[in-house]
Every structure is written in C-alpha cells, then in structure tokens.
Amino acid sequence: MMQHNVSIQARFRPEMLERVLRVVRHRGFQVCAMNMTPMVNAENINIELTVASQRPVDLLSSQLSKLMDVACVEIQQHTSQQIRANA
Numbered sequence: 001m002m003q004h005n006v007s008i009q010a011r012f013r014p015e016m017l018e019r020v021l022r023v024v025r026h027r028g029f030q031v032c033a034m035n036m037t038p039m040v041n042a043e044n045i046n047i048e049l050t051v052a053s054q055r056p057v058d059l060l061s062s063q064l065s066k067l068m069d070v071a072c073v074e075i076q077q078h079t080s081q082q083i084r085a086n087a
Contacts, residue, residue: 001030001052001053001054002052002053002054002057003032003050003051003052004050004051004052004053004057004060004075005048005049005050005075005076006048006049006050006051006057006060006061006064006073006074006075006076007046007047007048007049007072007073007074007076008020008046008047008048008049008064008070008072008073008074009039009044009045009046009047009070009071009072009073010044010045010047010067010069010070010071011043011044011045011069011071012038012042012043012044012045013069016045016047016067016069017036017047019067019068020047020049020064020067023060023063023064023067024049024051024060026063027053027055027059027060027063028053028054028055029051029052029053029055029060030051030052030053031049031050031051032050032051032052033048033049033050034047034048034049034050035047035048036048044071057075058075061073061075
C-alpha cells in the first residue's frame, strides 16, 4: 500500500474531525497516524494525517476539500511501504 501525508487546515468545529475520518474511510483509506493542533488564532486547526491505500490520494484530497469549513488540503509526500493488517 502507498502511504501519504495529508495536511488539512480547517475552521475548528466539534464535528470537524468526525467528518474528516468519515471521508477517509468512505474513500477506502486507512488512517496510520493522526495529529490535530490548534493554530495561532484558536479558531482554526491543523490536522496531519498519514493514510494508506492502493487508491490514488487525489480522490481523497478532492473530497476533503469539499467539506464545509476546510480551508486547505495539501499532500505533503508519498512513500511506498508494505503494510499488513493483522486479523
């Protein structure tokens, strides 16, 4: 699977993180790591995600950009890494 680092800048809303995670799951991506930090003005947040999938990350990026209160979505890098799921 390919791993991608996604950076999302958005306005802080209690439901924002849930919306982001729902889109990630519905688009067929697995969250490998996640970090959310408030920005300087405390009205905005920065969400850093590491996601994995065989699907093109552009599909995820375009859907995340459509979410209400999302200001910016950036794909920072991508790496190929073997990921195994333990059942």
